[in-house]
Amino acid sequence: MNNSVANTGRLVWAALRMLLVLTVVTGIVYPLVVTGIAQGLFNDKANGSIVKVEGEEVGSALIGQSWNLPKRNPDDATEAARPDPKWFQPRPSASGYDPLSTGSSQLGASDPTLTRLVGDARKAVAAFNGVPESEVPEDAVTGSASAIDPHISPEYAEIQIKRVAEARGLSGQRVAKLVEDHTEGRTAGFLGEPHVNVLKLNLALEDLAAR
Numbered sequence: 001m002n003n004s005v006a007n008t009g010r011l012v013w014a015a016l017r018m019l020l021v022l023t024v025v026t027g028i029v030y031p032l033v034v035t036g037i038a039q040g041l042f043n044d045k046a047n048g049s050i051v052k053v054e055g056e057e058v059g060s061a062l063i064g065q066s067w068n069l070p071k072r073n074p075d076d077a078t079e080a081a082r083p084d085p086k087w088f089q090p091r092p093s094a095s096g097y098d099p100l101s102t103g104s105s106q107l108g109a110s111d112p113t114l115t116r117l118v119g120d121a122r123k124a125v126a127a128f129n130g131v132p133e134s135e136v137p138e139d140a141v142t143g144s145a146s147a148i149d150p151h152i153s154p155e156y157a158e159i160q161i162k163r164v165a166e167a168r169g170l171s172g173q174r175v176a177k178l179v180e181d182h183t184e185g186r187t188a189g190f191l192g193e194p195h196v197n198v199l200k201l202n203l204a205l206e207d208l209a210a211r
Contacts, residue, residue: 095148105143129163154179
């Protein structure tokens with residue numbers, strides 16, 4: 001009986017020591033090491049890729065946001081958003097670009113509701129940018145799976161050049177050069193598609209207009 005109690009005591013003490021060691025290693029040492037590496041080597045990405053202008057945070061390069069005109073009636077929650085013609089517009093978002101509520105509309109490709117919404121969006125984008133509906137790219141009328149994609153295709157950026165240039169009194173050539181300079185290629189040369197970060201492009205546009 002005494003041997004059984006002693007053996008049990010040793011097992012319990014061994015288990016407690018293992019629990020203590022694992023708690024220190026996985027709960028303290030590992031997080032500190034990983035955080036140190038992240039902050040030392042990937043500081044910008046580890047902190048959310050926050051973009052600042054004159055010391056003020058204006059958004060994240062990883063999260064899309066809206067570029068709309070102010071509401072006519074701030075208290076009217078039903079008032080439709082009006083895209084601001086002075087800015088390059090992002091792709092649609094099913095969550096209103098809310099990073100805490102990511103996800104698509106959950107409508108299937110053959111859903112008539114989705115077909116109707118895409119058709120309506122195509123007409124609106126074409127009219128807003130003064131281009132034929134045939135020139136409206138897919139990402140201009142469909143949201144991403146996350147609903148917060150910060151990028152648009154070069155094709156979507158290109159159909160917005162004339163509208164943005166006219167709204168700001170800039171030459172189309174200068175705005176086109178801005179789009180070209182902010183077009184990023186495929187990751188590692190073969191992953192994904194060429195893309196344009198809307199936030200970075202709009203900040204560069206604001207800087208160009210201020211000169």
